[in-house]
Amino acid sequence: MAASSLRAAAGALRRVCGPWSPRPGRHLLGCRPMAGDVRAAALVSAALEQDRKARGGWQGGARAWEDAEQQAKKRRAGPDAEPHRKLPKRKIVLLVAYSGKGYHGMQRNVGSSQFKTIEDDLVSALVQSGCIPENHGEDMRKMSFQRCARTDKGVSAAGQVVSLKVWLIDDILEKINSHLPPHIRILGLKRVTGGFNSKNKCDARTYFYMLPTFAFAHKDHDVQDESYRLSAETLQRVNGLLACYKGTHNFHNFTSQKGPQEASARRYILDMFCEEPFVREGMEFAVIKVKGQSFMTHQIRKMVGLLVAIVKGYAPESVLERSWGDAKVDVPKAPGLGLVLERVHFEKYNQRFGNDGLHEPLDWTREEAGVTAFKEQHIYPTIISTERHERSMAQWLSTLPVHDFNATAHMAVGAGTKVPSPPEDSD
Numbered sequence: 001m002a003a004s005s006l007r008a009a010a011g012a013l014r015r016v017c018g019p020w021s022p023r024p025g026r027h028l029l030g031c032r033p034m035a036g037d038v039r040a041a042a043l044v045s046a047a048l049e050q051d052r053k054a055r056g057g058w059q060g061g062a063r064a065w066e067d068a069e070q071q072a073k074k075r076r077a078g079p080d081a082e083p084h085r086k087l088p089k090r091k092i093v094l095l096v097a098y099s100g101k102g103y104h105g106m107q108r109n110v111g112s113s114q115f116k117t118i119e120d121d122l123v124s125a126l127v128q129s130g131c132i133p134e135n136h137g138e139d140m141r142k143m144s145f146q147r148c149a150r151t152d153k154g155v156s157a158a159g160q161v162v163s164l165k166v167w168l169i170d171d172i173l174e175k176i177n178s179h180l181p182p183h184i185r186i187l188g189l190k191r192v193t194g195g196f197n198s199k200n201k202c203d204a205r206t207y208f209y210m211l212p213t214f215a216f217a218h219k220d221h222d223v224q225d226e227s228y229r230l231s232a233e234t235l236q237r238v239n240g241l242l243a244c245y246k247g248t249h250n251f252h253n254f255t256s257q258k259g260p261q262e263a264s265a266r267r268y269i270l271d272m273f274c275e276e277p278f279v280r281e282g283m284e285f286a287v288i289k290v291k292g293q294s295f296m297t298h299q300i301r302k303m304v305g306l307l308v309a310i311v312k313g314y315a316p317e318s319v320l321e322r323s324w325g326d327a328k329v330d331v332p333k334a335p336g337l338g339l340v341l342e343r344v345h346f347e348k349y350n351q352r353f354g355n356d357g358l359h360e361p362l363d364w365t366r367e368e369a370g371v372t373a374f375k376e377q378h379i380y381p382t383i384i385s386t387e388r389h390e391r392s393m394a395q396w397l398s399t400l401p402v403h404d405f406n407a408t409a410h411m412a413v414g415a416g417t418k419v420p421s422p423p424e425d426s427d
Contacts, residue, residue: 089165091144091196095188095364096122097374099382100156101337107150108140118184119147122162125179131166148198148344149205152297154336156379158371159206159343159364163198183378188367190360193353204270204345206291209304210338210383212393213277213284216311224397229284230277234311241307242272242288244320253323253331254303255296260326268293272303280384289342298333305332312397315405330403335392338383340375 098118100106108119119140127137136143145164151157169175176186214228216238222228252258252265259265272290279285288307290300306323309315309332323329346362354361364371387393 087167089143090168091163091165091192091194092168093161093163093190093192093196093198093362094186095367095371096160096162097158097185097187097371097378098156098160099183099378100151100154101183101382101386104153105151105155106147106157106160110140118151121180121184125176126164126166128179129169129172129175131169131172131176132164144197146198146200148202149295149341151341152336152339155339155341156382157341158375158379160341161198161202161344161362163192163196183382185370185374187370187374188364190362192362193359196349198344201346201349202344203347203349204291204293205295206289206342206345207295207300208290208340208342209288209300209334210285210340210380211288211304211308211334212387213286215308215393215397216286219312219314224394226283230286235274235277235286238274238307238311241310241317241320242274245269245272245290245303249324251296251299251324253329254299254306256298258296265296267295267299280380281388283384283388285384291345300339301334301336302331305334308332308334308397309400309403309405312400314400314403319405330405330407332396332400332403335396337386337392340379 096118100118102116103118104115106118108117108123109115123137123140123145126132127134132143143164143166145162147162148160149157151160166172173186173189180186212226213230214222214224214226216230216234217224217228246269248266248268250260250265251267252260252262255265270291270293272288275287275289277284277286288304290303306315306319310317310319319329323331343364350361350363353359354363
């Protein structure tokens with residue numbers, strides 16, 4: 001009750017009723033039963049009514065403020081965001097496909113808006129769709145976010161897999177995709193175990209590198225333009241050289257800031273081969289596929305670069321064996337345009353949990369049609385059109401003569417010397 005109202009009511013009671021004393025015959029308020037009681041009761045009633053109105057006005061103002069705050073949160077979250085219900089979050093994996101042109105890689109650069117990444121758009125769509133709260137978008141650790149591979153600038157993916165905790169809202173894939181650009185799509189979703197980590201549980205990764213076949217034209221006696229067609233003999237030689245990469249080798253020359261004595265420079269390649277060429281828009285292309293446990297920064301692009309240098313006649317075949325030794329070898333790095341993360345593998349996880357009756361195996365067979373359609377609509381056309389207009393491969397080929405593939409420099413790195421290591425699985 002307002003202070004002025006209380007004082008007025010108390011004064012009226014004293015004037016009419018006199019001092020209070022607990023004698024028989026008094027009313028509950030302590031007043032004598034006389035005609036003045038009516039006037040006192042009226043004053044008390046008026047004071048109580050005034051107090052009620054004051055309280056109601058304050059509460060109404062608080063409610064109005066709370067309603068305005070909720071509306072502001074809804075506007076920030078987006079039109080499809082649902083109220084923050086007390087729903088348990090579930091660990092899931094998302095199958096993500098994207099064209100990497102115009103992006104500075106997959107991984108989000110926290111605190112930097114200068115270089116846009118795939119995860120910037122993905123996290124924004126997760127918040128706007130209402131499957132994660134806004135503060136999870138600001139701090140991705142709160143939703144246990146992890147990706148299988150950190151693709152480099154301009155690199156695309158047809159089968160990237162990320163793990164995270166979300167609210168399983170209705171029509172979740174449709175809602176997320178509605179807030180993504182067409183060149184980024186969520187193609188599948190599966191529930192996984194609570195402690196699942198997409199990077200740590202991944203057994204192997206398969207990439208492909210798409211390039212125009214004139215990259216294999218010999219520098220001395222083949223045409224160096226779009227009219228070139230890959231012969232069966234050259235394709236056979238290409239696959240013979242790619243087979244040399246299989247197995248475990250020291251790839252310290254195929255990345256940066258790694259010494260030959262570092263154990264992490266040794267990588268296991270399960271398979272690597274070149275498929276039959278095909279023609280698109282009058283230009284012949286080929287696809288090189290490589291499957292390995294993990295890859296270092298630029299490793300695949302340098303593996304392709306050295307292969308091209310050998311086939312074109314700039315480097316001897318012996319440089320392959322030399323590149324795995326302790327000596328420092330000049331290994332060229334092919335353009336990032338044609339590199340695509342095709343799929344990731346979870347064989348051990350599937351053996352343990354895939355048939356336990358509680359979890360789904362991480363097998364994307366049902367999503368294959370969507371993956372193929374995305375590659376045909378967004379990845380292949382981007383590679384072809386960019387190569388036609390920007391001629392990234394042709395320009396890179398013109399730099400091969402400046403490399404000295406015969407010179408070697410022994411690394412001044414001892415067994416106990418530590419060299420800062422680049423991030424893994426970021427090709």
